[in-house]
Amino acid sequence: MVFSKMLRSGVRLTVVPSQKFKTVTATVNFIAPLQVATLTNRQLIANLWPVANAHYPTPRALTVALQDLYGASLRTGIDREGALSIATCQLQFLSDSVLPAGESILGRALALLQTICWQPLLDDQGYAAAFFTPERDNLAHELQSMTDSAENKAVLTAQAQYFQDAPEQAAVLAGTPATVAAATPQGLAAYWRTMAAHDEIEIVVTGAVSPDQVADLVAQWAVPARSAVTTPLQWQGTVPAPRRWQTPAAFQQSQYIAIYQLPVTYYGPSYFDYLVTDALFGGSANSLLFAAVREQAGLAYYAGTDFDAQTGATMLQAGIDPGTADQVRAIVKETLAQLAAGDFSPERLHSIQQELITNRLGEDDAQAAVNGRFVLAHRLPGADMTPAAFRTAVSAVTPAAIQACAGQYRLVVDYLQEGDARDGQ
Structure with missing residues (x-):
């Protein structure tokens, strides 16, 4: 205990x-x-x-x-x-x-x-x-x-x-x-x-x-009493108006970055819905985005998303050839629309859920991860961060929930760092 x-x-x-x-x-x-x-x-x-x-x-x-x-x-x-x-x-x-x-x-x-x-x-x-x-x-x-x-x-x-x-x-x-x-x-x-x-x-x-x-x-440590830190774990700042722009860079490869605002909080009511949705979107090697941009279209050296519920955002990053950004943007938009329409197989969804569960269970083999989770749990006393609860919550995410989440992605940052195709040639 x-x-x-x-x-x-x-x-x-x-x-x-x-x-x-x-x-x-x-x-x-x-x-x-x-x-x-x-x-x-x-x-x-x-x-x-x-x-x-x-x-x-x-x-x-x-x-x-x-x-x-x-x-x-x-x-x-x-x-x-x-x-x-x-x-x-x-x-x-x-x-x-x-x-x-x-x-x-x-x-x-x-x-x-x-x-x-x-x-x-x-x-x-x-x-x-x-x-x-x-x-x-x-x-x-x-x-x-x-x-x-x-x-x-x-x-x-x-x-x-x-x-x-x-x-x-x-x-x-x-x-x-x-x-x-x-x-x-x-x-x-x-x-x-x-x-x-x-x-x-x-x-x-x-x-x-x-x-x-x-x-x-x-208890013998000479650590004096102090006030508790009242700053909440969840970042609750303001987000700017959407912006799309690009800058030139002296790199052979271009970098496309898109940051989406999401109505989600860490271990909040819709946390697991968005966790699974984003993994299916771009947060896994088995994601729709990775398959569409890299494997099918061959437009990216890498492509994926990084979901951060603590700030209510996800960042898409793709390393692409110069001159292909508009094609990549179109595929990203189509992939989100595909999710919102429920156009994904039960097998792919199950694979994503199992991957998330396996990764989470693997973390419990590392004492550092176990210790870190207790620090976060004390700041969110209503959250059940046990492995069993994680497995149950991830497995319970439905296709309908994913469709609803996909429709809530709000593009705030659309940035292209355009490389020089001649660089290194």
Whole structure:
């Protein structure tokens, strides 16, 4: 049985006992509203967690500490979940149940996780420059490489149009060139103190553990109470008027991007209807769009959709030959009309549903995915995110529901990044 307890205001512990895994995965999640101004700082903090800290002041020292836990692994990162930013620090280590009789590393492992998260390596100037500077430079290089890619450049341009009133949704998680350039050791230390004091904390532990033992250990962590983050998970911003435009680009391949607004919310009443509809439309290799654009017409190197219920949108992306955009647009329009008319086989629909179910069940073999889902579930207390509920809901989506959903796709962004057919020739 899942154990969940508020250790203090704004700090929750969830323990998921399971004999399925030979490892224990302990995750600390720092939750805050998603903001452009804090993207770079949050990414830098996550990147520096696995490098060094006050107790293990060199990468070598931290590596040895992980090795002493039978080779524990550390994963950190930033996730954008709707209108929220979640900084994650995750430690995976062997369960005591598979260690030699009488040996336990649970307490040491959880103590190490606390140290990594809450004891950064600071000096009088803020974060230690020897580690801060390389990480900031790496972020700058990552941002530059984004615009060197035809696909990424087109996606960022289209997203900037769709989310023009919400730049935090359009930006990459590393931030912007301006926020990266402005980052300093002192500024990062100041932000860390704010983050440590005000971010809502979700601690999730999965594996063959005793909930009471984990609770006793984590309750000793010096994590002060704080207010809960009231920003809802669902992004509820405004969407601009539809726009169609194109720009030239020095790439051999053209990129066609279409972003549709959908009347759907994450785990809302019509969530599963739209999930299946979009997978049938373009979100699967077995989708109608993939078959029509790539396999039948031979007009795309790739074509597919990316459904995001947390923002109520789906983005279609296709890599195509220059000069073929109008043909692709026509096929996309015909494919949506085909869905709205119910012109798809029961066999294809069943295949899509089974693919979604199989993928979801596969996620439950990854403890990181299990932990992440509990963080989201706590923000949507009415949602049943269990595998059984997912299977039932996906299987229950009818052809009539898909027809209704297909008629609700509203095209907001129609963008063509037209490549140069002579490039590379």
